[in-house]
Amino acid sequence: MDAPEHGTAGTSRRRLIQGAGVGAGAIVALGAGFAGGRATAESGVDIPATDDGDLVDLNVAHEFYTGAHQAGIETPPQRHTVFMTFDLTTTSKQDLQVLLARWSAAIAQLQAGLPIGSVEPTTPIGVPGDTGEAYNLGPAALTVTVGLGPGVFDDRFGLADKKPALLADLPVLPSDRLRPELTGGDLSLQACADDPQVAYHAIRNLARIGRGTVNTRWTVLGFGRASAGKGQTTPRNLMGFKDGTRNVKEPEDVAQHVWLDDDALADGEQSWMKDGTYMVARKIEMNIEIWDSAKIQTQEGVFGRTKGEGAPLSGTKEFDTPDFGKSVHGELAIPATSHVALSAPENNNGVRILRRGYNFTGGINELGFLDAGLLFIAYMHDPKSFITLQTKLGSSDNLNEYISHVGSGIFAIPPAPKKGHYLAEELFL
Numbered sequence: 001m002d003a004p005e006h007g008t009a010g011t012s013r014r015r016l017i018q019g020a021g022v023g024a025g026a027i028v029a030l031g032a033g034f035a036g037g038r039a040t041a042e043s044g045v046d047i048p049a050t051d052d053g054d055l056v057d058l059n060v061a062h063e064f065y066t067g068a069h070q071a072g073i074e075t076p077p078q079r080h081t082v083f084m085t086f087d088l089t090t091t092s093k094q095d096l097q098v099l100l101a102r103w104s105a106a107i108a109q110l111q112a113g114l115p116i117g118s119v120e121p122t123t124p125i126g127v128p129g130d131t132g133e134a135y136n137l138g139p140a141a142l143t144v145t146v147g148l149g150p151g152v153f154d155d156r157f158g159l160a161d162k163k164p165a166l167l168a169d170l171p172v173l174p175s176d177r178l179r180p181e182l183t184g185g186d187l188s189l190q191a192c193a194d195d196p197q198v199a200y201h202a203i204r205n206l207a208r209i210g211r212g213t214v215n216t217r218w219t220v221l222g223f224g225r226a227s228a229g230k231g232q233t234t235p236r237n238l239m240g241f242k243d244g245t246r247n248v249k250e251p252e253d254v255a256q257h258v259w260l261d262d263d264a265l266a267d268g269e270q271s272w273m274k275d276g277t278y279m280v281a282r283k284i285e286m287n288i289e290i291w292d293s294a295k296i297q298t299q300e301g302v303f304g305r306t307k308g309e310g311a312p313l314s315g316t317k318e319f320d321t322p323d324f325g326k327s328v329h330g331e332l333a334i335p336a337t338s339h340v341a342l343s344a345p346e347n348n349n350g351v352r353i354l355r356r357g358y359n360f361t362g363g364i365n366e367l368g369f370l371d372a373g374l375l376f377i378a379y380m381h382d383p384k385s386f387i388t389l390q391t392k393l394g395s396s397d398n399l400n401e402y403i404s405h406v407g408s409g410i411f412a413i414p415p416a417p418k419k420g421h422y423l424a425e426e427l428f429l
Contacts, residue, residue: 056194061139064108067418068275071111072143072192073354073379074254076229080196081222081358082203083281083375085149085185085409086214093157097428099213103146103189103206104422110202113139116209131208134201140193144202146423147188147279147411162427164412165269166278166383173387174394175405182218182283182407190279190377192356196223218407220283222358222375234310234318238359238372239291239402241303242310245318246344248354257352258379272426275415280386282376283360283407289369291402302398304338312340322346337398343389351388353380373403383410 056079062071088096106116117129153163169184189206193199200221207216227244228234230251234242248257255261258277260269291299300306304313304322312322314333324341326333334341345352355378362371378386394400414424 056141058138058140058195059113060141060194061112062141062143064104064111064416065419065421066416068416069259070143070145070276070413070416070423072145072190073258073277073356073413074229074251075141075143075192076232077225077227077356077358078141078143078192078194078199079223079225080194080199081190081192081225081375082196082199082219083190083222083358083377084188084203084207084219085217085281086187086189086207086210087184087217088151088156088186088213089215090213091156093159093428095213096152096157099210100146100424101422102209104417106206106209107144107146107202110144110205111139111142113137113142116205131201131205133204134195134198137195137198137201140195140198142191142193142198142202144206145190145192145279145413147190147413148424149184149186149188149409149411151184151186159427162270162272164273164276164278165267167410167412168383170280170383170387170408170410173390173405175400176394176408177404177406178408179406183409185217185409185411187214188279188281188409188411190281196221218283218409220358220360220375220407222360224359226357226359226374227355237357237374238286238288238361239299239303241299241305241307242318243357243374244355245305245310248352253352254354257385258354258381260381264381272424273412273414277379277381277413278383279411279413280376280378280380280383281407281409281411282405283373284376285371285373285404285406287369287402287404288372294402301335301338302402304334304340313338335398337396339393339397339399342392342397348388348392351385353378353385353389379413 062075064071090096109116115130115135118126119128119130119132119135121128150167150169153159153167189203191199191202225235226237227247228249230249234245237243248254260273260276265271265274296307300313305311306313310318312320312334314323314326322334322340322344324334324344324347341347357377358375360373360375365371380386417423417425
């Protein structure tokens with residue numbers, strides 16, 4: 001399976017969309033306003049990383065029109081994200097179609113490092129088509145991944161017969177402390193980039209396009225990727241532990257555990273979801289002050305790994321395979337209720353998910369404590385994988401003393417469109 005294609009943003013204008021559904025002429029017109037800007041990828045620079053030796057090339061651009069998987073899933077995690085969910089305020093199927101078409105056209109521009117309209121109109125009374133804060137910053141490896149929540153397929157839009165087979169609100173899970181204002185959403189946008197301003201600019205402008213059709217629901221600004229992709233050094237979460245050592249990384253594993261293929265269609269999945277996947281997003285708050293006062297022996301026992309090297313407590317190196325049967329002085333080296341033991345595929349009939357998490361902080365909460373935690377995002381071919389793992393973790397994980405799941409959402413992720421088309425176009429045919 002090929003990774004998302006890379007390209008370099010150029011100075012030529014791109015044809016935005018030649019779609020269908022509302023009508024080819026109408027859809028082309030939707031994108032016309034995004035073409036009024038210059039390429040802005042001329043000032044990229046290489047910035048040395050501080051944690052893993054990788055170089056950040058702000059000229060890297062990810063193609064949007066692949067006709068296969070959306071970028072931002074298997075793409076090596078960038079250093080920053082802005083995640084936002086939306087509620088649809090319309091009952092018009094055509095309004096939803098137009099929004100997805102306009103978002104598609106705009107995302108193609110944004111991922112190429114181009115503005116989505118004029119930053120400086122030629123007339124003094126003109127309103128800029130692009131807000132301008134990413135002008136000349138380059139694409140910075142931006143990816144924007146679009147998700148459709150269960151509400152898209154309720155009785156508002158007449159799309160119930162096209163609802164993805166496994167898309168349903170998550171059940172109440174052990175240890176959930178979900179807040180209504182941080183839960184749900186009809187649509188989601190996940191913007192990831194190596195420049196935080198580029199990611200913010202993308203979400204800001206896409207939300208602007210959606211005015212009158214959607215309202216924002218909940219959002220998280222994430223930093224310091226908290227999961228590792230293929231070829232990346234494992235990063236750390238805000239508890240100081242490496243996160244994502246055993247993440248799904250190899251293309252064959254991603255194909256098996258993430259993407260919906262012909263076998264999924266044979267099991268009753270919607271044909272328009274081929275090459276798509278499912279996403280679960282959770283906002284997890286950390287009780288930082290309580291954690292920081294815990295002994296190192298306690299902290300390592302909670303995770304089942306050493307804090308420095310990240311090795312399983314049964315081994316010495318980070319990538320040593322955990323030995324869950326090994327005993328030391330009559331006790332299991334890796335506690336049975338540790339995070340590693342409870343989430344390991346060996347202990348869950350081979351269940352695996354692709355994690356794409358980010359750290360977040362909101363400053364100080366209403367109690368005067370640090371407001372910080374993990375934006376947990378995971379992709380999987382069956383949401384039951386997450387439900388299985390979280391049911392077990394929520395019931396027994398020693399980590400529960402230090403965290404709270406306060407936000408949640410589930411979304412179907414359609415495949416990427418081909419050039420001349422738009423996201424989820426088959427819903428409207």
